[in-house]
Amino acid sequence: MEFVGLVKELSGGVISRLLGVRDNAPGRLPDNELFNLGTSITSLVRLGRPRLAAPQVAKARSAVEILAGPVRHAYRSDDASTFPGRLRVLGLSEDEAVGIVSAFVIAGTETLVSYVPRLAALLFDDGRLPGLAADRSGLPDAVNEGLRYTAPSPMMLREATAAGRLGGVRIRAGDRILLSTVHAVKSLGGFDPGTPIPAAARQLWFGAGAHFCIGMPLAMAEINCALTVLLDEYSRRPWHIRSRAVSRNVLIPHYKALELARAN
Ligand code: HEM
Numbered sequence: 001m002e003f004v005g006l007v008k009e010l011s012g013g014v015i016s017r018l019l020g021v022r023d024n025a026p027g028r029l030p031d032n033e034l035f036n037l038g039t040s041i042t043s044l045v046r047l048g049r050p051r052l053a054a055p056q057v058a059k060a061r062s063a064v065e066i067l068a069g070p071v072r073h074a075y076r077s078d079d080a081s082t083f084p085g086r087l088r089v090l091g092l093s094e095d096e097a098v099g100i101v102s103a104f105v106i107a108g109t110e111t112l113v114s115y116v117p118r119l120a121a122l123l124f125d126d127g128r129l130p131g132l133a134a135d136r137s138g139l140p141d142a143v144n145e146g147l148r149y150t151a152p153s154p155m156m157l158r159e160a161t162a163a164g165r166l167g168g169v170r171i172r173a174g175d176r177i178l179l180s181t182v183h184a185v186k187s188l189g190g191f192d193p194g195t196p197i198p199a200a201a202r203q204l205w206f207g208a209g210a211h212f213c214i215g216m217p218l219a220m221a222e223i224n225c226a227l228t229v230l231l232d233e234y235s236r237r238p239w240h241i242r243s244r245a246v247s248r249n250v251l252i253p254h255y256k257a258l259e260l261a262r263a264n
Pocket of ligand 1: 207216218
């Protein structure tokens with residue numbers, strides 16, 4: 001079984017249903033393609049360059065327009081129970097609704113497609129699957145430690161609105177600031193679910209303050225659900241990782257493929 005493709009389908013399916021894109025909506029993309037659409041946009045981002053060039057903007061716009069069809073359809077219909085319909089009732093414009101839905105698709109697929117297979121591989125490589133499959137009490141610590149160790153949203157980007165100093169560094173208005181979550185949390189050490197995470201670092205991988213991840217409860221539900229299935233399968237008949245391939249030149253590190261197979 002190829003696991004990365006399965007997580008693409010899970011996260012894409014959850015997000016399109018959450019966003020009210022009906023299964024029969026005109027132009028609706030297959031669930032597993034939402035991830036590819038998201039990465040085609042985020043791959044345009046360069047950490048050191050705060051602006052996109054005109055051809056990049058055109059590329060991102062055409063990717064968003066692929067998604068936009070079903071969103072515009074839901075927005076224009078009388079049905080206020082869908083996410084785009086609710087945004088209309090709240091007074092947001094159609095283009096704003098398309099933008100918000102795109103942000104959810106990107107945030108809600110790339111992080112999970114990165115994290116869930118990486119966690120499965122970490123637990124397998126570390127020999128932790130038999131113990132966890134037999135006793136699930138360690139699952140919350142394993143999930144949190146995996147989030148700390150992999151930091152699926154590794155950087156947060158900001159633009160300084162005014163000049164000032166931050167941690168002794170002089171900042172000018174308009175400077176791009178990279179908040180490197182991955183450096184902050186990885187410096188705490190290697191993957192070990194038995195070591196408590198210091199309170200100051202807890203949940204930093206979901207951000208902090210006004211932009212704290214709005215999808216955290218959903219993300220945790222999807223992670224726990226996927227892990228429970230993997231552990232149940234392991235209890236029935238142990239599996240191992242037959243082969244793996246890593247994606248190169250991507251913003252968020254992830255496996256391109258993770259092939260799981262039953263032991264003979
Ligand atoms: C393991 C999974 C996830 C991780 C590690 C993660 C991490 C983050 C982080 C660090 C931020 C803050 C970004 C910043 O301050 O610049 C954020 C924001 C956000 N996340 Fe997540 N996220 C995950 C899953 C999800 C899911 C499943 C959804 C969709 C429901 C989602 C939707 C969002 C949205 C919409 C924001 C922007 C919030 C705002 O700016 O107010 N995330 N996420």
